[in-house]
Each structure stands twice: as structure tokens, then as C-alpha cells.
Amino acid sequence: MGPLSLLTTPPKPNPGLFKRNPPIAGEAEAIEAAKNGDADAFSKLYALHKRRVYTLCLRMLGNVSEAEDMTQDAFLHLFRKLGSFRGESAFSTWLHRLTVNLVLMHLRKKGLQLVSLEETINPSEDDAPKRDFGARDPALAGSVDRVTLERAVASLPPGYRMVFVLHDVEGFEHNEIATMLECSTGNSKSQLHKARLKLRELLRQPEQLPPLDTKREAAQ
Amino acid sequence: MSDSPNLTNVNFDNMTQAQFEDYLPDLFAAAGRGKVSEDPRFAKFLAAHPDCMNLVRDLESIADTAKSLFEPSADLEPSDAVWSNIASKLKAEPQNLD
Numbered sequence: 001m002g003p004l005s006l007l008t009t010p011p012k013p014n015p016g017l018f019k020r021n022p023p024i025a026g027e028a029e030a031i032e033a034a035k036n037g038d039a040d041a042f043s044k045l046y047a048l049h050k051r052r053v054y055t056l057c058l059r060m061l062g063n064v065s066e067a068e069d070m071t072q073d074a075f076l077h078l079f080r081k082l083g084s085f086r087g088e089s090a091f092s093t094w095l096h097r098l099t100v101n102l103v104l105m106h107l108r109k110k111g112l113q114l115v116s117l118e119e120t121i122n123p124s125e126d127d128a129p130k131r132d133f134g135a136r137d138p139a140l141a142g143s144v145d146r147v148t149l150e151r152a153v154a155s156l157p158p159g160y161r162m163v164f165v166l167h168d169v170e171g172f173e174h175n176e177i178a179t180m181l182e183c184s185t186g187n188s189k190s191q192l193h194k195a196r197l198k199l200r201e202l203l204r205q206p207e208q209l210p211p212l213d214t215k216r217e218a219a220q
Numbered sequence: 221m222s223d224s225p226n227l228t229n230v231n232f233d234n235m236t237q238a239q240f241e242d243y244l245p246d247l248f249a250a251a252g253r254g255k256v257s258e259d260p261r262f263a264k265f266l267a268a269h270p271d272c273m274n275l276v277r278d279l280e281s282i283a284d285t286a287k288s289l290f291e292p293s294a295d296l297e298p299s300d301a302v303w304s305n306i307a308s309k310l311k312a313e314p315q316n317l318d
Contacts, residue, residue: 057297076310147293150293
């Protein structure tokens with residue numbers, strides 16, 4: 001199944017994501033009203049979900065301008081597709097899946113091969129995490145805080161970042177990621193593991209992580 | 221890598237560190253919401269290989285913290301121009317095309 005068909009196929013219920021995406025007060029009413037063309041209701045849906053959708057786009061794309069453009073596209077697409085939402089999954093799960101598929105199509109249109117073929121989501125050897133058996137392998141000092149982790153995730157090679165965000169942040173299962181990225185579930189598991197290993201490397205030297213780019217560049 | 225290797229008949233007690241790490245992607249995937257570091261099947265191996273225990277705990281910590289990223293921080297939101305653009309395009313196109 002290609003990404004285009006995923007955009008129009010109702011998703012199967014995912015109990016795990018229902019747990020992470022509990023219904024928001026007033027959301028169901030806003031969805032029904034927006035389906036009937038209520039502009040205020042659609043505005044409410046935007047207000048409820050804009051930050052999550054934008055953050056998802058920003059993490060996948062690593063660029064503020066593109067993330068804002070994709071957020072816009074995602075909500076326009078939502079407006080057109082809202083009538084097909086049947087409530088089999090949490091609304092935010094459905095919206096995030098729609099957003100992920102739009103971002104992946106955008107990346108493919110840009111000619112980035114990293115999400116199109118199994119072998120090309122593997123970052124280069126230079127980017128791969130390094131293991132030296134026999135050498136000392138100290139644990140991370142202290143617990144991982146979310147701000148530092150966010151910076152480290154932004155520093156990941158795109159292929160690793162994609163799988164890590166989809167699995168560990170968004171909560172998609174490996175089989176779902178495999179379908180979205182058109183790779184095997186084994187490859188998804190392997191890429192996730194390498195992403196976590198790479199993050200461990202990056203988190204050992206947090207002072208070397210670049211600051212997060214959260215501002216739109218001027219004169220886009 | 222196969223998609224779902226059979227882990228039930230694997231004896232982890234006498235593995236080398238490299239062999240154990242080869243299994244880690246599948247062990248984490250199979251653990252789901254559980255923890256590899258707390259699974260009794262690996263207790264003997266991990267007790268004998270503290271570097272591996274450190275690695276497993278660090279990767280679990282990274283995965284746990286990643287869940288907290290699902291809720292975006294308050295300062296991360298699109299600019300007002302995004303909604304302005306959406307609103308103007310919605311006015312220009314027919315309602316609920318599909």
C-alpha cells in the first residue's frame with residue numbers, strides 16, 4: 001500500500017494510541033460541526049491540534065519554514081477529508097497519520113530518497129553509531145531530560161530521526177512504520193535501534209549539540 | 221534481519237556481548253511497554269555484563285523520555301500566518317470536497 005492510499009483509507013483502531021491520545025473535551029462536537037461546514041468548529045480543531053501537528057512536521061523536516069507550510073497543507077487536507085473520519089481511532093491519531101503521509105510525499109517530491117526505499121533510509125557509515133567491543137562503554141550520566149533529547153533528535157541523520165520520531169515519540173508500531181516508509185518491519189526495528197544508539201552517543205556530549213532551530217528564517 | 225525471529229529457544233546466558241547486541245533490536249521490539257532490563261530471561265547475562273546493562277538502561281531511558289516529547293512544549297507553535305493562510309484558502313474553495 002502506498003502513501004497515497006493511506007491518506008484515503010480509514011485507519012484501523014490502535015488501542016495503544018487511544019491511550020496516548022485520549023479524547024479532548026469538546027473535540028467530538030467540533031468534529032461533527034466542522035463536517036457540516038461550521039468554520040468556527042474547524043478553527044477550534046486547528047487550535048486544539050496545531051501545536052502537535054506543527055511539532056511533528058518540525059521534527060520530521062527539521063526546518064521551520066517547511067514545517068509551517070506542511071502544517072498548513074495538513075489542515076487543508078484535513079478540511080477536505082474530515083467527512084471520511086469515522087472515529088475508529090482517536091482523531092489525533094488519524095490526523096497525525098494523515099500528516100505523516102503528507103510529509104513523506106513532500107519529501108519524495110523533493111527527491112529525497114531517504115524515505116522511499118529500504119536501503120536508502122540507512123544513513124551513511126559516517127553517521128552510524130559506533131561500537132567498540134572491549135573498550136569502556138560508560139553509561140549516560142544522570143537521567144535524560146526532554147530539552148536535551150529534543151536537541152539530540154534534531155541532530156540525528158534524517159533516516160534515523162524519521163523512524164525514532166514515528167516510533168518512540170508518536171507511538172506508531174513497526175508494521176505501521178514499515179508501511180509508511182515502504183521498508184520491512186525488520187528494517188524499522190534495526191533503524192530505531194541505531195537511532196537510539198546514535199542518540200546515546202550524542203547525549204554523552206550535550207554541550208556539543210546545536211541549539212534548536214525554532215524560528216522561521218527571514219525573506220523566505 | 222528477519223522480521224520476527226524466534227527468540228523462545230535462544231539461550232542468552234552464555235552469549236558474548238556482541239551476540240546479545242545483535243538481538244537487541246528484536247528484544248526491544250518484543251518487550252513492547254515492558255523493559256528488557258527487568259526481564260528475568262536476561263538477568264543472568266546482564267548481571268555478568270555491566271556494560272550491556274548500562275547500554276540497555278540508557279536506551280530504555282531514551283525511549284521513556286521520548287514519550288514525553290509527544291506533548292509539545294508551550295513555546296513551539298506555528299506562526300499566526302499559518303492560520304491566516306488556511307482561513308483564506310478555505311474561503312476560496314468549496315466545502316468538504318470529498
